[in-house]
Amino acid sequence: MLIGQGFDAHRFAPDRPLILGGVEIPHDQGMLAHSDGDVLIHALCDALLGAAGLGDIGRHFPDTDAAFAGIDSRILLRRVMESLVERGLSVRNADLTLIAQQPKLSPYIDAMREVLAGDLGCSVARVNVKATTMEKMGFTGRGEGIAASAAVLLNESDD
Numbered sequence: 001m002l003i004g005q006g007f008d009a010h011r012f013a014p015d016r017p018l019i020l021g022g023v024e025i026p027h028d029q030g031m032l033a034h035s036d037g038d039v040l041i042h043a044l045c046d047a048l049l050g051a052a053g054l055g056d057i058g059r060h061f062p063d064t065d066a067a068f069a070g071i072d073s074r075i076l077l078r079r080v081m082e083s084l085v086e087r088g089l090s091v092r093n094a095d096l097t098l099i100a101q102q103p104k105l106s107p108y109i110d111a112m113r114e115v116l117a118g119d120l121g122c123s124v125a126r127v128n129v130k131a132t133t134m135e136k137m138g139f140t141g142r143g144e145g146i147a148a149s150a151a152v153l154l155n156e157s158d159d
Contacts, residue, residue, distance in 0.1 A: 001092065002154040004051025008042035009147035011139070020098060020105065020146070021112025021129060022074045022119070027103045031146065034063035038073035039148040040098055040112065040129070045073075045080045047094070047150040052084055077119045088157035091120045098131040099140050099147040105131040 016030025021040040031037025045057045054060070061068045061076050068076075084090070094116070098105055109129050117124040134141035 002051040004047040006043040006046025011145035022115035041073035043148040043150040092153040
C-alpha cells in the first residue's frame with residue numbers, strides 16, 4: 001500500500017464559476033487559476049501522484065502550458081488515474097478536506113463524493129469529503145479564497 005497527501009489553495013476571482021470536487025457551486029466568485037481552479041481535485045491529484053512517487057500536478061500539467069488554460073480539472077484527475085492504472089495502482093480510499101469560510105459546502109458534499117468516486121474508479125464509500133472553516137482566521141477565514149487537503153491510500157498489485 002502507498003500513502004500520499006496533497007494540498008492546494010486558490011484565491012477568489014469575480015466572473016468565474018466555483019467548481020469544487022467536479023461540482024459547480026452557486027457563488028458570486030470562482031477560483032483564480034490557470035485551469036478551472038478546482039482546489040479539491042488539485043489536492044487530490046497531488047496526493048495520488050505523491051503516493052505513486054510521480055511528483056506533483058504542476059510537473060504534469062504546468063500552468064505555463066496553454067493546453068491546460070481553463071481545463072476541467074476532472075480531465076487532469078482522469079489522466080492521473082490512467083497513469084496510476086498503467087502502473088498497477090488503484091485507490092483504496094481518499095479522505096479530502098475543503099477549507100472555506102464561504103460558501104456553505106455541506107449541501108454539495110454527496111455530489112462531490114459521487115463525481116470523485118467515478119473518476120477514481122472506486123465506490124463512493126471509499127471517498128470521504130468534509131468541509132471546515134478557519135474560524136475567520138487567515139486568508140480562507142477572511143473569505144479571500146479556498147484551500148483543500150487530501151490523503152489517499154493506493155493498492156499496489158502483486159504483479
